[in-house]
Amino acid sequence: MTTVVTSPALDAQAERSTALRVALLGCGTVGSEVARLLIGQAHDLQARVGRPLELVGIAVRRAGRDRAGIDPALFTTDAPALVTRDDVDLVIEVIGGIEPARSLILAALRHGKSVVTANKALLAEDGGTLFAAAEQAGVDLYFEAAVAGAIPIIRPLRESLVGDEITSVIGIVNGTTNFILDKMDSEGAGFAETLAEAQELGYAEADPTADVEAFDAAAKAAILASLAFHTRVTAGDVYREGITEVSTTDIASAREMGSVVKLLAICQLSSGDDGREQSVSVRVHPAMIPRSHPLAGVGGAYNAVFVESRSAGRLMFYGPGAGGGPTASAVLGDLVTVARNRVRGASGPGESTYAARPISPIGSVITRYHLSLEVADVAGVLAQIAQCFAEHGVSIQTVRQQGRAADAQLVIVTHRASDADLSATVDDLRDLDAVRAVTSVMRVEGE
Amino acid sequence: MTTVVTSPALDAQAERSTALRVALLGCGTVGSEVARLLIGQAHDLQARVGRPLELVGIAVRRAGRDRAGIDPALFTTDAPALVTRDDVDLVIEVIGGIEPARSLILAALRHGKSVVTANKALLAEDGGTLFAAAEQAGVDLYFEAAVAGAIPIIRPLRESLVGDEITSVIGIVNGTTNFILDKMDSEGAGFAETLAEAQELGYAEADPTADVEAFDAAAKAAILASLAFHTRVTAGDVYREGITEVSTTDIASAREMGSVVKLLAICQLSSGDDGREQSVSVRVHPAMIPRSHPLAGVGGAYNAVFVESRSAGRLMFYGPGAGGGPTASAVLGDLVTVARNRVRGASGPGESTYAARPISPIGSVITRYHLSLEVADVAGVLAQIAQCFAEHGVSIQTVRQQGRAADAQLVIVTHRASDADLSATVDDLRDLDAVRAVTSVMRVEGE
Structure with a gap:
């Protein structure tokens, strides 16, 4: 094969001084940190991308609130107009939830913008629609921040381990429940009491359902299983049990066995050794694991993902699972990557579902x-x-x-x-x- | 910016059924495993790349040796001819050492082949020359296997954390020395005795110099520091002490302090808080770390890399640091990525040295x-x-x-x-x- 000189490379040269223009959807804990870093680290980001990144608009529900350090002129309440603006190249979505996030991301993709999102719920419910829209438009959809905060796990699964056969992924992917279970273990307190403490400390939300009933972890499990096994897994495919029934007796009993109770997201590939088609099981529930297991030592609000594959063996990825800083780090890593791709006229890997494996009940x-x-x-x-x-x-x-x-x-x-x-x-x-x-x-x- | 339809994408469509042709340099422990997986997992690799990968030649020093399961017709002793063959698209280098690896990689890059290498010594000594050649030819140079075996660390540093400011990277990046120090700790035996045991078990080579004198770890430290801090660091910039002087008294003394002795690769960015330019220090030496530190529990021949950054906080990556299977997994992950890039007419990130930071003595x-x-x-x-x-x-x-x-x-x-x-x-x-x-x-x- 001969070397091909692509026209985008020439475009890029001509446009080297032109900024890539970024629209941000949402300005809560994560969004405001992303905005702060985009502005504050502009010099480094430009050097790493090869072109400046310019934040041109932030969509919020209510304008007029004072957000320290961010130019008030950037704010708009008209998100649909922002994501389809002709001069926007890249869109970051950190609103969360299904709508209006889905409509906005689809509109952005269809208008040729690459999108970075942290939206696990949407990806787990309807990722297929988003990936298809990105593929059709020839743009990127990146989502490192959707699972396990700043821990690089999406890229390792999509790229580093793509030459290997992953057989299982077991993760502690929800910091709130890990904090609660850890406290119950170390202090011998009950679930309700510990949840109240976590809420006071800001580790659990006023309505803790998404965390304690494991909806959040189930969405992340669906995303991990899809990537690991090259098949589409949605939140509805995930067997789910929360931690509300975990008792002090369970935790004491685990301790007697030399184990701890953790809320685990478990994605497994059946062995298929007997010639049957390989199926996939994906489940999220509390479980006892031995204290000697690498996941057992993951304390507080930390997350970790343990991966086993045929060639690489046992790998673990560990770090903070949530928070404005860590999530913003993952979002900006993706932003630099999609911006580089844009500069080079390239795009990253799309959805890989060729294996189309059945889900085990x-x-x-x-x-x-x-x-x-x-x-x-x-x-x-x-x-x-x-x-x-x-x-x-x-x-x-x-x-x-x-x-x-x-x-x-x-x-x-x-x-x-x-x-x-x-x-x-x-x-x-x-x-x-x-x-x-x-x-x-x-x-x-x-x- | 409008969506650009690139000519390589059209080429790719026309060539969808045409295989991408792979040349392999070296057929030792890693090379033979790479060959075995390339042939055995052809179906999955094709699905993940979008085109078949065909192994068309393997350069070895001596032909005629029986290598189970690999077609003898693939072997050649003429490596320079193999890497410049017109019909080769991708080259994998797993020979190791400086020459002839450097000349072969440079020839491959200059002939428009993308290259995947596991060669830490060469990258640490003369990576700049290789990256420049790749950049000039518009092709990829990937090297996930060069540091910490199958543990995804290169891609996380080059891509996942590229929107963040990494302040330190501390790694256990040499399995042989970690095995020896771990044994000395658990069995109370001396260095010489434990080295002999490691040699018998195949964990240390007959000439253990590269491992026990920390040349191997120093090369990996140089690579990690370059990526983390966007500056060029070579093996010669790394302060290096091996483990031959570590005594049973040191280990007992560490134990009394609640610590363990590990050979650490430490890459740090100076704070630069007082307005001075930020410098980089890179050193490899035995050190005592508290048993509560995440790296303290990394036992046997395992590797781990601990990363701290401004936004993401503390991350750790853990897994097997060497061996045919793990290294082959990393090589094949890179191979799929560079093959995908080739299919899309794109290339991944190149060397990033814009920060050009001084090295602290x-x-x-x-x-x-x-x-x-x-x-x-x-x-x-x-x-x-x-x-x-x-x-x-x-x-x-x-x-x-x-x-x-x-x-x-x-x-x-x-x-x-x-x-x-x-x-x-x-x-x-x-x-x-x-x-x-x-x-x-x-x-x-x-x-």
Whole structure:
């Protein structure tokens, strides 16, 4: 192949002194930090892109608010007009949520603007539509900030590991729930109390649903699984359990096993060794992991993503999962990349869904389980309980008794079993007269 | 800016079924794994690139050796002819060393081939020449495998964090020395004995100089510093101390402080707060770090790189630092990226040295120190020793005495001081009659 001199390269030369013009959608914690850095680090950004980056407009819901350090003339409430302006080259979306973000991003892409977004919810719900619009317009859609804040994980999955076969991605991708679980572990406090503390400290929102019910983590899991396995996974494909049911007893029980409870986003490729098509399972739920696992030491509001692949082996990426600074860092990294691409007349990788793998239902997922049962009388009931597990082919690894006689509690850890078999076992356990309650069922991962 | 339809995109469409042709230089542990994966994963690689990748030749020193699973017809001993063949698009260099690797890479670049290399020594010695040749030819030079094996660190530094200001990069980037130090820590064995064990297990080479004298780590430090700080740093700019002088006493002493000894590659940007130009310091040496530091838990032959930046905060990247599989994963990730760029008529980021920062001499580096001294009589000599530190403005944090009278040992940990002041202090200590020997001086980092 001969070397091709492309016309965009010549254009670029002619336009070297012309700024690339940036529109910003949203000016909250992340947006205002992005604006501040775009203005404050203009010299470095220009050197890295090869052309100046000029912030030409910021779309906000309400104009007139004082935003320190940012020229008031930049603000507009007319976002649709801003993203389609002829003189805008690049659009940053940090509004979040589905609408109006989706309409604005689609309008920008269709008008030939490259887009950088931090919007995990939108990507997980309708990423396919956005990627198709970017592909059709020949522009970039970058989203490093959508998962795990400043931790570079999107680019490693899309590019660094693209020559490898990734077999699993396990992440702590929600800082709020990690902060809460970490506090419950270190202070022995209950969920409600710890959530209230996290809200006071600003680590949890007034309405904590998206975090504690794991909607946020599920959206990120969908994005990670799509990239890792070259297939489309949406938020609706992700099995999801939040942390509201995690009790101090669960955490104490994990501790006795040398484990900790973490909210994990788990994306796995089935082995497919027996010639069947490889399927993908994606789930987000609290789980016990051994303290020796690299993810166990990820404390406070930090995030980490643990990746296993055929050739590279086990990799981990660790860092702050949220916050204005870290998220702005990821947004600006993407902005420089799409701006460089624009200068070179190039575009980055698009959506890769060629593998089109089926999604495994949660029932077929195989893992280990930790169960707590309140039982009437241990001596009499253990045989019945063991029989119940055996009937569903679920093998028991350990049984531990806590308390005695009338208020006895049994803690059972199983060997690997399918979720369906375990669920059927639990249903039958609940029907036993001697079992007063199945107080907790939690998966055991990372071994 | 309007959307530009580039002619390469049209070329690419016409050539969609045509393979991109790959030449491989070297067929040792890494090369043979790259060849195996290129052939075995052809279907996936084609889907990810958009065109097939075809391995058309492998340059080796001696032909005729049986290399299981690879077509003997692919082998050639004429590497210069292979890299300049008209029908070769992409060249992978995994020979290592300076020559003939440099001449071959330059010939390939000048003939319009994009190059993927794992050659840290060459990049650290003469990367500038290679990058200039790539830039001039409008082709790519990628090198993810050159630092920390499969751990994605080059791309995160070149792209993900390119909108941020990185202030320090601290890495465990040599698996052999980490394996040795880890064994010395866990088994209490000496350096020579542990090196011999590492050699038997295949973790250290017969001639371990490049690893234990830290030449390998210094080359990687130069590459990391160049990328992090947008300036050119060569191996010669790196201050280097190996691990051959690390004693069991040092390791025991670190343990008493709640620390471990690691060979660290440390790249730092000076604060420049007082209006001076920001300079860069790059050094590789054994150091004590607290066990609570994320790098302290990196055991065995694993690598990790810890990055701090203004906006993103503290990030860590962890994984296997060497080996055929991990290195091949990094090489193939780069190969897919440069192949995609080729298909799109684009190229990735080139060398970024716009900041052109001066290199600080080691004497101006400020850190803390751990010293072991054999002294004649503690009661009598402590005042003299303290005076010696005070004269050079080095402040003592702790003094600990081990043993008594004639065979007493003093362990001193300082507050932060410049390397020059500390060295002058050590010189004066050696002149004191009561100081029999300064048995060890080690830096204390990560606090």
